[in-house]
Amino acid sequence: MAIIRQIAQLGRPVLRKVAAQVENHAAPEIRSLVEDMLLTVVDANGVGLAAPQVHESVQLFIIAPRPNPRYPNASEMDPIIMMNPKLLWGSEEMEKGWEGCLSIPGIRGFVPRHKSIRVAFLGADGTTREAELEGFVARIFQHEYDHLQGVVFLDRTDPRELVMEKEYLHLMMNAA
Template sequence: MTASLPIIHVGNPTLRHQAAVVEDIHAPAFQQLIDDLIATAMQANGVGIAAPQVAQSYRLFIVASRPNPRYPNAPEMKPTAMINPKIVAHSKEVVKGWEGCLSVPGMRGLVPRYQAIAVEYTNRHGQLQQQELTDFVARIFQHEFDHLNGVLFIDRIENPSDMITEQEYQKIVSQTT
């Protein structure tokens, strides 16, 4: 049975550790974790979630872009489990965009990220995948990838004035939609 898991918040030491490489992708408990992460992201209106955010220190995250109250302009895609992911190449172009995090509730930050990335990961069936990601989905991947290395979006903000509350962010979004 799929369950929504409790999300840990900034201050919990698990969020600041390097996550472990996944060895047994096919283990029933690991497959259940994938399903539970997808359910957790959906229930929390996230567009992605990493295993460390539910206190499971594995190199696993879900990218699940879709429009929702937190990201009304997000593109639609099927939730995808990305196991032992890598960024193998990236664009020279870096763009700033607003990010939030389920582990840093109530805050948003303007974060610089590569506009385009080439990635590799293993899917939940054990198959190596290679993809090129751009724009918002590339941002999600980089944000979740940071979680696997103990980095939060607040660590990447270049200027303290680039941090705002969720309420102020929603005002900005409502003016642009």
């Protein structure tokens, strides 16, 4: 039975380690981790979640955008489980966008990311897949991929472009 996992907060060493490859996608502990992460990302109002964020240093993350209180304008799609992901290509065109992180609550940053990317990964069934991602989904991939490299969004933004969550919500309400 899936459980809601505790989310590692900034300062936990697991968030700064390079994660190990998933050796066996069908291992019971990996299957259990995936189920727990699917439940945890919904419970935390996230749009993505990386295994290091739930204290597991393995190359696994979930992309799961849907409208929620943290991302009210997010598109909705079925969750994608990605194991041992690779960023194969990133567009020269970069785009800045607001990001938050479940491991860094209360802060948002204006982060530059590739506007479109090409990626490869193992799906939940162990098959290798490739995909081209754009916009918000590409941003989520890059954010979660960074977690597997021990990088957080604060490392990629100008400190002058950080705001508290409350101010971010105020900015978004006034922009609408």
